[in-house]
Amino acid sequence: MALPSIVKVAEELNIAFDPKNKTNRKELRAVCPFCGQSHKYHLSLNPDLNVYKCWHCKASGGVLQLEAEITGKSFVEVKLKYFGNKRKNPLHLAEKLSPRQLDVIGWLEVKRNDQEKFKRSFNQIIRDWQQHVYEQRKLAFAKLLLVEVGKDYSMIVNLIQDQSEMAYISTLLDDVMQMYSSNVWSEEWAYEGEYLANSAIDVAKNANDHNELIYLVMLRHETLFLHEQGYAQAL
Numbered sequence: 261m262a263l264p265s266i267v268k269v270a271e272e273l274n275i276a277f278d279p280k281n282k283t284n285r286k287e288l289r290a291v292c293p294f295c296g297q298s299h300k301y302h303l304s305l306n307p308d309l310n311v312y313k314c315w316h317c318k319a320s321g322g323v324l325q326l327e328a329e330i331t332g333k334s335f336v337e338v339k340l341k342y343f344g345n346k347r348k349n350p351l352h353l354a355e356k357l358s359p360r361q362l363d364v365i366g367w368l369e370v371k372r373n374d375q376e377k378f379k380r381s382f383n384q385i386i387r388d389w390q391q392h393v394y395e396q397r398k399l400a401f402a403k404l405l406l407v408e409v410g411k412d413y414s415m416i417v418n419l420i421q422d423q424s425e426m427a428y429i430s431t432l433l434d435d436v437m438q439m440y441s442s443n444v445w446s447e448e449w450a451y452e453g454e455y456l457a458n459s460a461i462d463v464a465k466n467a468n469d470h471n472e473l474i475y476l477v478m479l480r481h482e483t484l485f486l487h488e489q490g491y492a493q494a495l
């Protein structure tokens with residue numbers, strides 16, 4: 261099955277075409293859905309190549325991306341809509357990450373600019389994503405443990421939800437709640453989270469204040485920094 265026609269997709273998405281377009285032209289002009297004011301036809305659609313480009317805001321891409329950007333669906337979702345699930349090779353985990361998830365681990369630019377490198381790097385991308393999830397769970401778990409020294413429970417839950425949104429890990433709160441309520445902490449991040457929480461509690465005790473949350477974030481950045489510098493062994 262071929263890609264859907266970009267002109268047809270644009271019509272379905274209610275993009276307004278320039279009434280002066282001729283049907284047999286190589287390029288059709290329309291109002292840009294990303295920057296556009298009505299009656300300014302900055303968006304150029306190329307039916308032969310099935311691509312779009314806005315001469316004003318420089319948005320550009322293929323037909324599937326156009327639909328994904330406008331509807332808010334993920335690229336993979338739009339692809340499935342037209343091609344179903346019949347591929348020989350199932351999608352690699354790295355291909356299931358959304359653009360925003362790729363962005364937080366620093367791979368979005370590569371995906372957009374260097375498809376070949378992106379494909380070669382699937383395993384590294386997944387390792388980076390798992391590392392990101394690990395660090396975020398550790399931090400969220402440490403926050404949760406501060407409830408035990410008197411931090412307000414619903415405030416902590418709100419903080420973890422904010423963190424979940426910023427990290428693009430929708431299950432973050434569930435992940436740490438489940439771990440907390442299980443008898444055995446079966447993951448390393450839970451123990452590291454506990455260590456982080458206890459360190460923050462110690463610092464607050466010594467400083468004789470109640471800024472455990474601030475110390476938590478500070479300590480985390482410090483260990484991340486040392487980790488990046490290769491000093492992790494010294495800790």
Ligand SMILES: [Zn+2]
Pocket residue numbers: 292293294295296302314315316317318319
């Ligand atoms: Zn535009």
